[in-house]
Amino acid sequence: MALEHAILVSLLEQPGSGYELSRRFERSIGHFWTATHQQIYRVLKRMESDGWIDVREVPQQARPDKKEYSVAAPGRAALSRWLHEPIEPESVRHDLAVKIRGAAFDDPAALIREVERHRRTHSDLLAHYLAGERRDFTGPGADGALDAGQELQHVVLRGGIAYERMTIAWLDDVLATLHRIGAPSPT
Amino acid sequence: MALEHAILVSLLEQPGSGYELSRRFERSIGHFWTATHQQIYRVLKRMESDGWIDVREVPQQARPDKKEYSVAAPGRAALSRWLHEPIEPESVRHDLAVKIRGAAFDDPAALIREVERHRRTHSDLLAHYLAGERRDFTGPGADGALDAGQELQHVVLRGGIAYERMTIAWLDDVLATLHRIGAPSPT
DNA sequence: TCTTTCTATGCAACTCGTTGCATAAACAAG
DNA sequence: CTTGTTTATGCAACGAGTTGCATAGAAAGA
Numbered sequence A, B: 001m002a003l004e005h006a007i008l009v010s011l012l013e014q015p016g017s018g019y020e021l022s023r024r025f026e027r028s029i030g031h032f033w034t035a036t037h038q039q040i041y042r043v044l045k046r047m048e049s050d051g052w053i054d055v056r057e058v059p060q061q062a063r064p065d066k067k068e069y070s071v072a073a074p075g076r077a078a079l080s081r082w083l084h085e086p087i088e089p090e091s092v093r094h095d096l097a098v099k100i101r102g103a104a105f106d107d108p109a110a111l112i113r114e115v116e117r118h119r120r121t122h123s124d125l126l127a128h129y130l131a132g133e134r135r136d137f138t139g140p141g142a143d144g145a146l147d148a149g150q151e152l153q154h155v156v157l158r159g160g161i162a163y164e165r166m167t168i169a170w171l172d173d174v175l176a177t178l179h180r181i182g183a184p185s186p187t
Numbered sequence C: 001t002c003t004t005t006c007t008a009t010g011c012a013a014c015t016c017g018t019t020g021c022a023t024a025a026a027c028a029a030g
Numbered sequence D: 001c002t003t004g005t006t007t008a009t010g011c012a013a014c015g016a017g018t019t020g021c022a023t024a025g026a027a028a029g030a
Helices: A003-013 A018-026 A037-049 A073-084 A095-105 A108-137 A148-182 B003-013 B018-026 B037-049 B073-083 B095-105 B108-137 B148-182
Strands: A053-058 A066-071 B053-058 B066-071
Touching (some): A003 A018, A003 A037, A003 A066, A003 B095, A018 A037, A018 A066, A066 A073, A073 B095, A073 B108, A095 A108, A095 B003, A095 B073, A095 B148, A108 A148, A148 B095, A148 B148, B003 B018, B003 B037, B003 B073, B018 B066, B037 B053, B108 B148
Antiparallel strands (some): B053 B066
């Protein structure tokens, strides 16, 4: 389990409430680590009772009060420990790959729309990443003038960009294949 | 949940026992859908009691008897229904990305070995994929002479190959970045 | 012969993750 | 003034997934 660690990293980058964390997980972090708000609140509770994080009640105007969390020394130590651990192989769940192989026992042509929809989603995400890269990592302070944290955030973002580009190219390959095997025997 | 569907696809491609399925999940299928043998046995039970699959006790010499499962009509219908459903967005869990961003609050150089280890794993997997491709999808019957099922298996395999190549290139980018930010301030 | 390894199946307990629901404060729109 | 939306937090129940353990037949090797 590493949700705790993902939360620690996010809180180190910027302290915030459970609500704010769940928003971040929907946006940037969620692209490589998903979590619902329920999970986040539950884990935050446990982390707080373990002394990994500190809470601060923050009264707000124009909206309900919030609890702002920040990383305490034991949390930082726990993160450091995890960072030095060997690591777990990533577990994958690719529904689409299962569907593609399953299409051999059904109508392959029926998958085309689905694959096209996926392609659009990945295309949008790529555009979103590229916009973020232009916003945060180009201009006057680009290349060399960034600190270590920004460099690392940038390389993770480049990973996301590479992933989306590869996926889009592969989905085009899938579409071409579906058309090819659909064409010879239409009736 | 789609473990049921992954099992259905695997059993349609080739009937087999829970043990054989768990081996397949370790090998080919496991690259895009992981599952332990416990999970597989439990789900097989449920699928059997739901009438999705049939069992056949197969006595063997030189090893314990096994239960060979094959897909029944209701299972095929369930698979078909799932194939025509809109679809779920894939959920990702990229430990390494979390670690990389976390390295900003620790020693980035300490990550280098870890990343190198990952690179080796992905490199091995790529070689394994390429060997499988050479074995199953080249030679006399290559390109045009394959049936739909083989074409679809091939395109999924090409996806795996593309993924590994992209990942290896990205890990090289990560390594270069870690070296770059480690070099300017070593002491 | 005894231990180890491979095939083959499974229970029990636990943790992780999801879904549905509930609450509440503040503002905006009708 | 009621309804809807956004921010903000949380419980309860369930289902998915993991870990540890147990069993058992047969072959291989020490």
